[in-house]
Amino acid sequence: MLILSRKLEDEIYLGSDISIKVVEINKGIVKLGIDAPKEVSILRGELKKELEKVNHNANHQTSQNEIKDLRKLLSASN
Numbered sequence: 001m002l003i004l005s006r007k008l009e010d011e012i013y014l015g016s017d018i019s020i021k022v023v024e025i026n027k028g029i030v031k032l033g034i035d036a037p038k039e040v041s042i043l044r045g046e047l048k049k050e051l052e053k054v055n056h057n058a059n060h061q062t063s064q065n066e067i068k069d070l071r072k073l074l075s076a077s078n
Contacts, residue, residue, distance in 0.1 A: 004012060011021045017037055024031040034042055043051070 006012065006022045008022055008025055011019050013019050018040065019035045021033045021035070022030060023033045036042060
């Protein structure tokens with residue numbers, strides 16, 4: 001992990017087409033502006049974790065339902 005100190009209006013560049021700029025610092029809260037192409041997904045950390053949790057639960061539930069359906073099909077064919 002790269003850790004940088006930045007001041008108000010300072011920018012950081014990721015590659016040639018993504019920039020992150022410190023736009024405000026107020027009462028210990030730093031606001032960042034991110035300029036990136038539309039095809040680049042940008043998510044806050046807590047949203048990414050929630051999305052991963054929802055996807056995991058959906059995949060697990062689907063797998064359990066598929067197993068139950070297969071068991072029904074196998075028992076019906078015997």
